[in-house]
Amino acid sequence: MKKLTGQDRSITTKWRPATQAVRGGTARSHFGETSEAIFLTSGFAYDCAADAAARFAGEQKGMTYSRLQNPSVEMLEERIALMEGAEAARCMASGMAAMTAALLCQLSAGDHLVAGRAAFGSCRWLTDTLLPRFGITATIVDGTDNDAWKAAIRPNTKLFFFETPANPTLDVVDLEAVCRIAKDSGLKTVVDNAFATSLLQRPMDYGADIVAYSATKMMDGQGRVLAGAVCGTNEFINTTLLAFTRNTGPTLSAFNAWVVLKGLETLDLRINRQSENALKVARFLETRVPRTLYPALESHPQHKLAMKQMSAGGTIISIYLDGGRPQAHALLDALELVDISNNIGDSRTLMTHPCSTTHAGLSAEVRAEMGVEEGMLRLSVGLEDPLDVIDDFNRALTAIGL
Numbered sequence: 001m002k003k004l005t006g007q008d009r010s011i012t013t014k015w016r017p018a019t020q021a022v023r024g025g026t027a028r029s030h031f032g033e034t035s036e037a038i039f040l041t042s043g044f045a046y047d048c049a050a051d052a053a054a055r056f057a058g059e060q061k062g063m064t065y066s067r068l069q070n071p072s073v074e075m076l077e078e079r080i081a082l083m084e085g086a087e088a089a090r091c092m093a094s095g096m097a098a099m100t101a102a103l104l105c106q107l108s109a110g111d112h113l114v115a116g117r118a119a120f121g122s123c124r125w126l127t128d129t130l131l132p133r134f135g136i137t138a139t140i141v142d143g144t145d146n147d148a149w150k151a152a153i154r155p156n157t158k159l160f161f162f163e164t165p166a167n168p169t170l171d172v173v174d175l176e177a178v179c180r181i182a183k184d185s186g187l188k189t190v191v192d193n194a195f196a197t198s199l200l201q202r203p204m205d206y207g208a209d210i211v212a213y214s215a216t217k218m219m220d221g222q223g224r225v226l227a228g229a230v231c232g233t234n235e236f237i238n239t240t241l242l243a244f245t246r247n248t249g250p251t252l253s254a255f256n257a258w259v260v261l262k263g264l265e266t267l268d269l270r271i272n273r274q275s276e277n278a279l280k281v282a283r284f285l286e287t288r289v290p291r292t293l294y295p296a297l298e299s300h301p302q303h304k305l306a307m308k309q310m311s312a313g314g315t316i317i318s319i320y321l322d323g324g325r326p327q328a329h330a331l332l333d334a335l336e337l338v339d340i341s342n343n344i345g346d347s348r349t350l351m352t353h354p355c356s357t358t359h360a361g362l363s364a365e366v367r368a369e370m371g372v373e374e375g376m377l378r379l380s381v382g383l384e385d386p387l388d389v390i391d392d393f394n395r396a397l398t399a400i401g402l
């Protein structure tokens, strides 16, 4: 592999994020390809037995086995780390593999964590169900209440874990304040930044230690592959996390890494256009449904904070209807252009009913505490002309009597 400027940190860290998203991490084989190569190989051959031994001893740089390293995956890891402003990143097979690894690699029986109550269903399953099975307890707090984070700290607390904006209630956590509370108590902060991505918000700029991703969402951006990533210091990524991932194997495939590399090339364009579209759609919905939540709307309870730490509102809107599940399902069924889908961050506009899909695995009490109501719908705005999306909602809302 030929090292390019894309792999020279003395150059790449000076690039602006949109440039990093196109070129960061790129290496070239002897063929000189412009688009990154896909290294679909599980193993690697060595010139001599001593080389194999040296690589396993960590004395020689190079690949050994794709569960541990792969050239396509490494290009993506370097690109994601650069965009985040992190020393290093490690990619994983899905967002949930990334969240699970980011927590389990550093927690042990007897440890405690504090987590934001508004979260993707599977993230709540981790904190509420999986971790307690291994003697790791969690206190769940209202992530928007800075004092609640502080009050929940115990002598055995190791970290804070939260999403901002959160899925699907769009709660916004005060990154600066909450990361400072953690630092003052010697705790690590793990932030799930899937909704904003590093192009709208960089939690490390506010003091976060670890940033984790579902790269399935905006990073791929076209609904093609599952992927995840964890960003942090060299020490955390290449010692604490690597020990966990190399031995448990939540590895990202080279093909999926390549798809996400291609996705990142257009992330800056997509996320900014989709945020503009989302704001237009949110402004329309606000005039037609009882409650619309979108961080860039002045009516969002934490609008000011959101706009302080994010450069745009993102692609996700949540709405609340008064007629509960029957009315929410009726609206979904009346839409023609917008697809019913529980995925987000696609170039297509997608809508789901969290209560019966993404958050169906949680108890009714946990859903109620989070604000995931029967009449709530989550919308992921895509790249279509927003006027067509608005027309679709206008027609569908009229059809169900709203």
Ligand SMILES: Cc1ncc(COP(=O)(O)O)c(C=O)c1O
Residues within 6 Å of the ligand: 094, 095, 096, 097, 099, 120, 122, 123, 163, 167, 192, 194, 195, 213, 214, 215, 216, 217, 226, 227, 228, 344
């Ligand atoms: C905020 C958030 N975190 C994590 C995940 C999990 O990601 P994946 O589906 O790639 O495992 C999702 C998926 O929707 C999500 O929205």
